[in-house]
Structure formats: structure tokens, C-alpha cells
Amino acid sequence: MHPEPDDPQVSVRMRTAHHRARTALDARPHPGGHEAWGWHGRTLGRPVTAHDGPAWLRLAAAPLDQADSTFWNGSRDAKDTIPNRVPRPCLRTIHDWNEPPWRYRAELYDHVDEHPVTASPILTTDPNPPTSWWTSLRSALGTVATTPTARHTTDQQYLDWAMPKFLSPAVDTRAPSWNTAHGDMHWANLCAPQLTMFDWEGWGLAPTGYDAATLHSYSLLVPDAASRIRREFADVLNTPAGRFAELAVITELLESTTHGDNLPLAEPLRQRAAHLLRDDAAGEIAP
Template sequence: MPRPRLREVHDFADQVWEYRAELYDHVAVRPIGRSPTLTTTPDLPSSWWTALRLALDDTATVATDRRTTDQQYLDWAMPRFLGTPIETRAPSWTTAHGDLHWANLTGPRLKIFDWEGWGLAPTGYDAATIHSYSLLVPGMVIRIRNEFADILSTESGRFAELVAITELLHSTTRGDNLRLADPLRRRAAHLLRRAVPSSLRTTAGGG
């Protein structure tokens, strides 16, 4: 797995919370993005995409009872941020990195950071997440859809995209990812086969 080597783990707890501290090798390369959202097109070789796909495929095979997200959250959040009617039951669940964005990826040699949130998520969640964080760069959107076409073009992939969109729209209520808000709504309308609001029809990054 292309991630820094885990050196030590320390678990501790107080009367309310349980905590885990993890010590990884120092990595002397910078992430591709300074923030999770992509704003420029990185120059990534084909070998980078192959390595990313292999890493996500390997992650998906790991058996776990950890969860990146859960059904209770989906039942609450998806109608709230996508409207109704909306299907909130995932077609299937697999293990995911859980926070796959451009500040957690290095290039041109791939390293993947920030693994504390890994666990079960709707199948296709990682591909859907990095796709959603790329909506401001149409060329990268096309590349991701091509690289992960066998995932994102399925019903599971479509659902995973709606989950990622829901979570990012939820984050905008806290003041995060505001530049993505309109492209996310356009993409959701496309996936749900709903009319795009007229105020969003000229916004970059949609479906």
C-alpha cells in the first residue's frame, strides 16, 4: 500500500472518549493540493493512476467492522441536502480510505495520507469523493470518469457520488468547500435526472 509506514500506535481513553495516536514515517514530498479541492490540473503519469487504482482495489478487499459513514447518517443527510424523493440505502458496502482528496495524495509518485477514517462505505466511495473534489477542473473530471468508469458508471457508483455530494454539501453549512457548492448541486441534479435550477446552469464543473 503506497502510504507512509506506520511505526507506533497508542490508544488511550478518558471517561467519555477513546483516542488513538498513530506515528508514521516522515514523508519529504508535498501533497498534490494545498487544500482538498483541486483548482489546477496536476501533471500525473499513467503509472500514478494505475497505482491509485491498485491501492483502492486492495483497500476494498480488507475485511473490517470500522465505518467511514453509516446508514443512520445517510437516512438523515441525503434527503436534507439532495431533496426528496431520494433512495438512501446503499446497493453495497466495501472498505474505503474514507477521505480521498488532493491534499491527501502525492505525485508524481503516489503516497496516500490520512488513513484514520478508513472503513466501510458505499461501494465506489473513494472514486466518488475524489471526483467531487475535482469539479472545478473539468479536464480532471473527465480523466477520473475515464479511469473509474467501471465504478462510477454503475448504480453503486452513482449512489456513492450522491453520498459524497451530500457530505460535501453538509460541510458547506460549516463554511467549508463553498466553491464546490454550485457544481455539486449541478452534478446531483444530473445524477438524479432533475432539472438544474436556472441560477446554476452556467456554473462550471457540473455533469
């Protein structure tokens, strides 16, 4: 989750649109339910009561002149493609409408009893989930990785541009291999102690190990948690492909800091990148 937008007009517009979506889907706000804002107010979710019981209503907004079918249709495509054994809320229905210059999509999901591990993507305390949780996460990401898709979380063209800019002009930008990723694997999108995975809008092909690398990068402020991730996903991260995935994720997060996002991670990300690049130059595997 992210903070409420700084611009009060965005907050009013999104709350008004959320009310319209509830009316269209015959849903009432759940008493005392909290709001969950997305990046820069692009999404707004909150618990509701629908005609068939508790639910979650997520509203997304995008400018009409900015077509991005990958993220816009991510949740719908995940419902149709990702195997049901991957634990996530069931998408019940979708309602679309336009109010120029905006288009809106309301997604009604089954209610989930568990709560996200953290309220924001960056980890600040060790959640220390049980061993069974890690087993479930490895299994789920393994299933996602082998799911065929033509969608892309990131692509080679972006890596060719961004990695030399944010890491080193001499860095090798060629991904050793690709597989399917959730695409936004941080602690605010994960529930514990019972695993549930939220936010499937950006899933698609990415460098192999991308999800483990993302979770690790968002955990750098908590060394014990980062070490646990490296142990749990050693079979992926301690490989050339996994090290490349880390560098790709670090690149994306460093770019985000230039827009004012993820600023507490900036220096730890640079230090981790230097460590990986130094060991790669020496032909060693970075733990």
C-alpha cells in the first residue's frame, strides 16, 4: 500500500469513482473498513459487502490517452491463466466505464481474512514467517515461473537502456534466461502466516529469479530477513541468472528513486549492486 495522494483532487476523484463502482456492483462499504491506496493514487481499494457477502473492491484509473493493456488487464489475465493452486483472492467480476479524460476499472474480489505482512513495500522489521510459509511461497513462485505467457513484466529493451545508466556502462545487460514472474513481489503484497498473494496487474516474463530478487531488494533494511530470503531461494539467487535478476531489480528500484520513490533503499541498493558487480568481475558467486 501507498500513502493517500498529496493532491486532494485526486483523492476526491477516486473516492467518488469508488462510490460509483459500489453502486454499479450493488456493494456497500464495510463499516470501519480501511482504504488501500496504490502508487500515486492510481488505485483505491477497500472492503465492501456485496450481495453474496464480504468482498474487496479495487478501483483503478488511467488516462484515456495512455493505453497500457499489460497492467490494465493483469488481474483479469491472471484469473484466466495462473493455476488456481497459487493462493490469491478470486476475482469475481469487472466493471469498466469512462469519464474523460479518465477511464476506470472496478474489480470485485473475494474477501481475504489474512492481512498483508507490511503496510508498505519496504520492510523495516523482520516478519519471521514460519517455515511452512516459505515452503508455500517457493511452491507458488515455482508454479508461476512455469506458466506460459506472452505478457512482460520487464523487457530486454528497458534493461539495455537502464542497467548501464543506473549500474555501470560496462554491465552486461543480456538476461541469461526468462520465465514468468508475479512482477511486484514485496511484503505489502504477501499475507502471513497463511500465504496469499495480492496485486497481479504486472505479472509476466522477467529475468529468471526476478520475484525472489524483488523480495530481497525490498528487505535490504532488515539484514536477517534478507539473509533468510537468500537462504530460501539460494537455488535461484546463487546462480548467474539469479544474480542478473538482482541487478535488474536493483536497476528498476534505483530508477524509481529518481522519481522520489523508495528513497530509504537507495544506498543499500547501490551497495548491493557494487557487491554483485565486484563478485561477478572476480568470477565468484555473491552470497
